[in-house]
Amino acid sequence: MNDSIRVLVLGTGQMGSGIARLILQKEGLQLSGVYARRKQREGMEVGRVIGLGRDLGIHVGTNLEEVLKRVRPHVAIQATCSTVADALEEISTLLRYGVHVISIAEEIAFPRYRSPTMAGEMETLAIQHSVALLGTGINPGFVLDLLIIALTGICADVQAISAQRVNDLSPYGPSVLATQGVGLTPEEFDKGVEKGRVVGHIGFPESIHMLASALGWTIARIEEERKPIISKVFRETPFVVVQPGQVAGCLHRAVAYRGDKAVVTLHHPQQIHPHLEGVETGDVIEITGTPNLRLVGNPEIPGGVGTCALAVNMIPRVLNAQPGLYSMADLPVPAAILGDARKLLGKSVGKTSHG
Numbered sequence: 344m345n346d347s348i349r350v351l352v353l354g355t356g357q358m359g360s361g362i363a364r365l366i367l368q369k370e371g372l373q374l375s376g377v378y379a380r381r382k383q384r385e386g387m388e389v390g391r392v393i394g395l396g397r398d399l400g401i402h403v404g405t406n407l408e409e410v411l412k413r414v415r416p417h418v419a420i421q422a423t424c425s426t427v428a429d430a431l432e433e434i435s436t437l438l439r440y441g442v443h444v445i446s447i448a449e450e451i452a453f454p455r456y457r458s459p460t461m462a463g464e465m466e467t468l469a470i471q472h473s474v475a476l477l478g479t480g481i482n483p484g485f486v487l488d489l490l491i492i493a494l495t496g497i498c499a500d501v502q503a504i505s506a507q508r509v510n511d512l513s514p515y516g517p518s519v520l521a522t523q524g525v526g527l528t529p530e531e532f533d534k535g536v537e538k539g540r541v542v543g544h545i546g547f548p549e550s551i552h553m554l555a556s557a558l559g560w561t562i563a564r565i566e567e568e569r570k571p572i573i574s575k576v577f578r579e580t581p582f583v584v585v586q587p588g589q590v591a592g593c594l595h596r597a598v599a600y601r602g603d604k605a606v607v608t609l610h611h612p613q614q615i616h617p618h619l620e621g622v623e624t625g626d627v628i629e630i631t632g633t634p635n636l637r638l639v640g641n642p643e644i645p646g647g648v649g650t651c652a653l654a655v656n657m658i659p660r661v662l663n664a665q666p667g668l669y670s671m672a673d674l675p676v677p678a679a680i681l682g683d684a685r686k687l688l689g690k691s692v693g694k695t696s697h698g
Contacts, residue, residue: 347373354422360393361651371684376414421446427458438468451478453549466668475664481649483546501632507610532571543595659687
């Protein structure tokens with residue numbers, strides 16, 4: 344379809360491949376190109392790379408500018424990294440080419456907190472080239488921020504927020520597992536935390552500041568701690584083997600303060616195959632206020648599927664937005680694209696520019 348919304352996917356890992364497969368299922372969206380950082384994937388058939396087992400007639404490119412000139416996408420979904428610093432060059436290139444951007448890099452969910460200068464640079468580029476930039480994902484981007492913000496809408500007053508997400512890391516690839524210390528000894532885990540190699544969940548400060556911005560709170564400080572989850576049983580995924588006594592995941596906790604009062608407490612214990620030790624996954628949100636509120640969901644909202652869906656389902660919201668930099672709290676709430684995505688657009692997607 345010549346008038347379809349042309350989508351470029353950056354990344355061929357677990358998330359990038361999942362996003363690409365989902366785009367192929369949506370009416371009105373066209374997977375027009377795929378970019379990979381790994382040079383060895385240059386020219387590979389996309390259908391094979393993303394696990395379809397069939398050819399699509401699309402080939403992976405590893406030079407982003409060349410891909411952009413060939414593909415001319417309306418929107419790009421970035422699934423290559425986690426930090427603002429690592430995402431900046433790709434995002435800046437996309438924006439200069441007049442392409443709307445949706446990034447699942449965790450720090451892009453609320454980049455003004457960690458990287459105000461780089462956030463300002465991206466916002467300026469977006470406005471200059473008449474496009475929008477959004478950071479999204481299951482967390483940050485939904486469970487421990489947007490969903491909580493929505494729930495506070497029925498409160499006359501909010502005094503404190505506590506939330507916990509217990510999830511299964513098994514569907515994730517080696518990059519994510521490494522950041523959680525999966526497969527390490529407890530001593531290696533502690534050393535990894537000290538050296539910054541084991542980071543646990545990426546995104547607590549982004550979620551907290553998204554919440555605070557929506558509620559009008561000023562956060563004085565955030566305290567975080569990371570502890571290893573030691574396995575008592577053998578566990579295995581396609582990417583890692585964990586013996587008894589090794590680390591199966593990370594228990595990460597963050598507490599945010601207004602003055603001396605703790606107002607946001609977030610817990611995120613995540614590990615591979617938690618069911619092997621009787622641990623049930625799930626999401627819990629508790630709000631102390633008027634009224635008090637407690638929302639519990641079991642099992643967890645699936646992280647991989649949820650992130651892919653959010654990235655794709657937010658395409659019409661981003662294309663309809665005014666130029667600028669957005670968090671999930673700034674745009675209309677996401678909804679599943681079940682019909683023709685083009686019918687959700689309030690304006691023409693127009694033509695992309697070339698730098």
